[in-house]
Amino acid sequence: MGRITEDLIRRNAEHNDCIIFSLEELSLHQQEIERLEHIDKWCRDLKILYLQNNLIGKIENVSKLKKLEYLNLALNNIEKIENLEGCEGLTKLDLTVNFIGELSSVKTLQHNIHLKELFLMGNPCADFDGYRQFMVATLQQLKWLDGKEIERSERIQALQDFPAVEQQIREQEKAYCLKRAKDKEEAQRKLQEEENEGEREGRHTGFDGRWYTDISATLPSSEESKDDVQAPEIQEGGCKKKKLDNGEDDLEFWNKPSLYTPESRLETLRHMEKQRKDQEKLSEKKKKVKPPRVLISENGRALNVNEPKLDFSLRDDEKRNQIVLDLAVYRYMDTSLIDVDVQPTYVRVMVKGKPFQLVLPAEVKPDSSSAKRAQTTGHLVVYMPKVGEIITGCQVTSKPVKSTPDSSREQTNKRSQQMERLEVDPSKHAFPDVANIVQAKKHTPRRVQAEPKIIPSEEDPDFEDNPEVPPLI
Numbered sequence: 001m002g003r004i005t006e007d008l009i010r011r012n013a014e015h016n017d018c019i020i021f022s023l024e025e026l027s028l029h030q031q032e033i034e035r036l037e038h039i040d041k042w043c044r045d046l047k048i049l050y051l052q053n054n055l056i057g058k059i060e061n062v063s064k065l066k067k068l069e070y071l072n073l074a075l076n077n078i079e080k081i082e083n084l085e086g087c088e089g090l091t092k093l094d095l096t097v098n099f100i101g102e103l104s105s106v107k108t109l110q111h112n113i114h115l116k117e118l119f120l121m122g123n124p125c126a127d128f129d130g131y132r133q134f135m136v137a138t139l140q141q142l143k144w145l146d147g148k149e150i151e152r153s154e155r156i157q158a159l160q161d162f163p164a165v166e167q168q169i170r171e172q173e174k175a176y177c178l179k180r181a182k183d184k185e186e187a188q189r190k191l192q193e194e195e196n197e198g199e200r201e202g203r204h205t206g207f208d209g210r211w212y213t214d215i216s217a218t219l220p221s222s223e224e225s226k227d228d229v230q231a232p233e234i235q236e237g238g239c240k241k242k243k244l245d246n247g248e249d250d251l252e253f254w255n256k257p258s259l260y261t262p263e264s265r266l267e268t269l270r271h272m273e274k275q276r277k278d279q280e281k282l283s284e285k286k287k288k289v290k291p292p293r294v295l296i297s298e299n300g301r302a303l304n305v306n307e308p309k310l311d312f313s314l315r316d317d318e319k320r321n322q323i324v325l326d327l328a329v330y331r332y333m334d335t336s337l338i339d340v341d342v343q344p345t346y347v348r349v350m351v352k353g354k355p356f357q358l359v360l361p362a363e364v365k366p367d368s369s370s371a372k373r374a375q376t377t378g379h380l381v382v383y384m385p386k387v388g389e390i391i392t393g394c395q396v397t398s399k400p401v402k403s404t405p406d407s408s409r410e411q412t413n414k415r416s417q418q419m420e421r422l423e424v425d426p427s428k429h430a431f432p433d434v435a436n437i438v439q440a441k442k443h444t445p446r447r448v449q450a451e452p453k454i455i456p457s458e459e460d461p462d463f464e465d466n467p468e469v470p471p472l473i
Helices: 004-010 104-112 131-138 150-158 163-202 211-218 221-254 262-286 405-417
Strands: 025-029 048-050 070-072 090-094 117-119 311-316 324-329 338-344 346-352 355-357 370-374 381-383
Touching: 070 211, 104 131, 104 163, 131 150, 131 163, 150 163, 311 355, 338 381, 346 381
Parallel strands: 025 048, 048 070, 070 090, 090 117
Antiparallel strands: 311 324, 324 381, 338 346, 346 355, 370 381
């Protein structure tokens, strides 16, 4: 059954940033609440309170809500109007479809001078003769009753007939109270019978299949295999039979005639709750437990597994002699949910309990491996150095030559002939001329060279010397 808790109020106070002490409107309808509690302590500033369609049997713990203007308690199990004198600002009260039979209890609302609207339709008292006249005469501050406006002439007539109507209402109340007492006794007796029947069923253990193991333990070994094969079939048949019995009981419950009383509402709710629990148990039994994921084969070989279904890339960094794994982990997932395990031949990453395993192309050093998480993308990068020496480059080595005394003498003679300078030429250390660092390029005038004279050869047969033509310079 539902109860009013701080968590429940906060979940229904999202419009007020889940702050409950300054809450002005609260809706707790259809929560299967049986008792009003804590609201007057936690939500003193409430103006509107919705509590319809619950199982509340008594109006209580709301008298400190001085600012409350509208209270909706429709479709509950209330039998009497009480404890509303402290709600000084109450202007509208909805008690539709309850079990109010004591109509005289409305006199407690005379202290609520601001009350203008009242709904009592659907209650046993609304069927009393003279109900409306009694209400109009008793609560003179009312403007609307059951959605119908109260006229001035109607109130005058009700006040005139009030003594006779009041006597009539009291007689009907008395008859209703006697009938209600009988209904309560009948409901109590029925509840006691059901409890006794349940205890009897509890003594005779049900057909749950567990006793087959006890019987099979006493049977000879030759019959054990047969019993093991037959037991699941018998269990399945027992479950089907139990399901059919539950279905028949459920159909019988809903077809059985019953009075509309607070006890019948509670009984209906408990029956539905029991059905829900039975259904949950059946669904849990039907759920097949997944076998654990196989990560290592029977022969000891690691398998490639990607249960979280993440994108990844694996590259071989030859320059740094390492293997780099880039796993696209969810960006906003907490790092504490990731577990990395590097082995010489494979790497395993657990992401929220789901394994990602990859076989490596070369053997790596687990002790020297490292893992980092990108802050922008959330990717997980695992660096795994390879096993073996790092080759930095190729060096040409000369072939070894056998050393002889003659060759050693020749090498020493060559070394002695070479001039060795211990000091550097001091001219090389001379300071440069700062003024003439940038030397201007000297432009020399180009000389026009005279073209060579072309003297025709006299031996040329076509040559004619014209004296009028001046010689070429």
